[in-house]
């Protein structure tokens with residue numbers, strides 16, 4: 001079974017990859033680039049993570065880097081993303097899923113996976129959104145969006161699915177400074193919660 005996995009270099013993404021490694025699926029990882037300031041650091045770490053996984057799991061394909069330009073959200077790069085409410089990027093999951101659908105079409109995969117948990121009430125981060133997206137995508141063929149972590153806590157996902165040996169390779173920061181995590185943004189705070 002083929003699955004297109006929407007990933008970054010964070011804990012949830014590594015857990016998502018592992019979820020499908022456990023199922024022995026053929027994994028097509030995709031990263032969607034939109035011009036945000038954390039992307040180059042994330043891609044570098046993600047590439048390293050995938051190379052590492054590939055040494056013991058050959059069913060993971062090369063990383064696909066796709067583009068969904070955020071022409072209307074350039075001011076986002078000026079934010080420091082300290083507060084959770086600053087983190088919402090409008091239409092983000094919609095953008096990600098549409099790119100993943102196109103990639104799925106091109107590699108003849110029917111399953112698309114995204115590691116959302118629905119913890120923050122963004123409009124495109126809910127059961128209802130995923131149900132609606134599935135209704136929409138089914139108009140194009142036998143496509144299905146799967147969200148194995150929806151409804152779970154970050155800690156549960158981390159404990160159950162994270163590949164612990166990749167802890168030092170994970171990188172999740174919305175305000176990286178010279179390639180290092182800033183330690184104070186919303187994403188860096190999440191990491192601190194997981195490790196305490």
Ligand SMILES: [Zn+2]
Pocket residue numbers: 172173174175176181182183184185186187188
């Ligand atoms: Zn940070």
